[in-house]
Amino acid sequence: VAHARARGLALPDDVVHWLLTHAPRDMSALVATLEALDRYSLARGRPVTLPLAREWMLSTPPADATL
Numbered sequence: 462v463a464h465a466r467a468r469g470l471a472l473p474d475d476v477v478h479w480l481l482t483h484a485p486r487d488m489s490a491l492v493a494t495l496e497a498l499d500r501y502s503l504a505r506g507r508p509v510t511l512p513l514a515r516e517w518m519l520s521t522p523p524a525d526a527t528l
Contacts, residue, residue, distance in 0.1 A: 464492055470499050475511045483518065497521065 465472045472480075472495075484494045501517040502509045 465495050465499075468495070468499060470495065470509060472509060473511070476509055476514050479511055479514060 462472060462477060480491070480494060480498075484491060498509060498514060498517055501521075502513055505513070507513050
């Protein structure tokens with residue numbers, strides 16, 4: 462949450478809880494997730510909300526996916 466605040470990203474409590482239950486929990490992965498979610502919200506001109514986070518997660522392939 463502190464990293465998100467430092468970036469100027471307001472994270473609602475429901476999004477924080479959802480990320481902690483659906484995203485990898487190591488610090489580097491969480492930071493990368495926050496940065497990617499921030500970019501996604503800026504590209505769509507929408508604030509970070511739970512529906513946006515779910516949309517982003519469904520549209521993003523897993524980091525360990527191989528082509």
